[in-house]
Amino acid sequence: MQTWTRMLVAVVLALASLSAISERVRDEAVTDTEIRIGNLMPYSGSLQAFGAIGKAEAAYFDLLNERGGINGRKIRFISYDDKSDPVTALKLTSALVENDNVLLMFGSFGTPGNLAVRKYLNERQIPQLFVASGDDHLFDPSLFPWTMGWQPSFREEGRIYANYIQATYPNRRIVALWQNDQVGREIFKGLEDGLGDTARAIRADIAYDAADEHLDTHISILKQSGAEIFVFAGLPANAAKVIQDAAKLNWHPVFILDHMASSIATALKPAGPENSVGVITAAFLKDASDPAWNADAKNWQAFIDKYSRAGGKDDGAAVFGYAAAETLVQVLRQCGNDLSRENVMKQAATLKDYQNSALLPGVKISTGPFNFRPIRHMRLVQFDGQTWQSIGDVLETAFSNADH
Incomplete structure (x- = not known):
């Protein structure tokens, strides 16, 4: 009887251990229905024109959510105005991580702000993915393995x-x-x-x-x-x-x-x-009026309708936001049900000749453990x-x- 009791206890402990592993893989920022993503943009201030990128990304995620999200999970895109101020960027990033409990930071605009929050995010092992800056200091996985650029240098x-x-x-x-x-x-x-x-x-x-x-x-x-x-x-x-x-x-x-x-x-x-x-x-991106969009006219037009209703007017920002958001979605889809932060970075570093629909023909996205410059081509x-x-x-x- 004692033998069966010990076996039962062992099975219960094993199941509890598996459950704990499953919870870790999912991460607190992910539920059965939601993935929380953080972002900072200059919606006001001297660089507010680039806030249109954030509006475009929000429009892309809204469209994605209407179509079912990613494996049944909707993207909750939480984007704050940092006014292009590095001090504000650090304060808001801390709030996004500690209060909003985001899985990762995505596509935040500008070099000073991204540099200001880089140490904070890397120390906490939170992905700082596809930053909207081409500064070479944001592409060094040997020093900052949780920070990855997106656009060309x-x-x-x-x-x-x-x-x-x-x-x-x-x-x-x-x-x-x-x-x-x-x-x-x-x-x-x-x-x-x-x-x-x-x-x-x-x-x-x-x-x-x-x-x-x-x-x-x-x-x-x-x-x-x-x-x-x-x-x-x-x-x-x-x-x-x-x-x-x-x-x-x-x-x-x-x-x-x-x-x-x-x-x-x-x-x-x-x-x-x-x-x-x-x-x-x-x-490196298509122009909004490029006939090459005709092949994907339905998706593009549906996105533009949402972006316009959100107050977006800049075609260049629309394409940039669309392309960056599409890249993040590719990474999250590759993650499957393992939505741990570690796996997010692993999948972001294993993109191979990924042909984003908004990139010019011949421009592809490739990454690796020592290549955190996804886009290395221009025309x-x-x-x-x-x-x-x-x-x-x-x-x-x-x-x-x-x-x-």
Whole structure:
């Protein structure tokens, strides 16, 4: 009798142990019906234009939930306004983790805020997935194994522009106007790296603050250099002003805009399509008016309807948010019923040639244990007055002359 009693106790303990394991695999942030996801966006402040990305992601998850969610679980997307302030970002991230009990942080915008919360999240082993920044410091799994970027590197983008200039406009004079922050500095540094020994072709460069009210003066100075190539790195609203100011001065250089400033809705249309014709940028996402969307018109149109009703107006932000959210959903689907934070990071690091529907043809997502840069390709495109047209092949990481 004692033997049977001991066996029964052992079975009960084993079942209790399995139940505990199951609960750990599920994680407290996941229930039978819900997965909680945290996010920070600049819905107000100097960078509020990019808050449209958060609205797009919310619209994508709403559409997904209406269609059943992920394995029967709905996404609860909890997105707060950090006003692009790192101190606020840390405070809100702490609230999302400790009060809202999110499974992970996803797609938060901006370099300073993501850097500010990185240590906090890594110490607690909470995924900081697909951050909306191309800063190289956010792509280092050896130091921060719970932080993963998404978009291409800002510095690599600058190198791509340098290689294009060298190949297409050799020995031409170059000027640059770049925003005095991590984005502007990294793109300009990449431009210098890519030009290598020919960086002396940069006749002048000006760093400006986002709220600078003297952009017209900067453009006048840059025009006087006699440069034929103009590289701009900054915000869409400032890009619109710069394009208009150059047109007023009857200055028509080869105009290169960084990807962040290339929104048709918030940069090129406000500048005037006639002034924006010929502008070049490096892209990795489809344009909202790209006929390539026709193959997925039903899903795209349903999403756009939701995004528009939520107050979204920026086509570029719509595509960015759609693509980033779709990538996260792919990871969560790969997780199956093991929705532990450890498995989320494991699945995020095992994406292999994943063809996101919003990416340009030839641009795929691949990750690995030592590769936390999911998107490493871009394609040069040129604005024709209505949409972007490809002017080159898909480009992998560009190298400076010093690398060869």
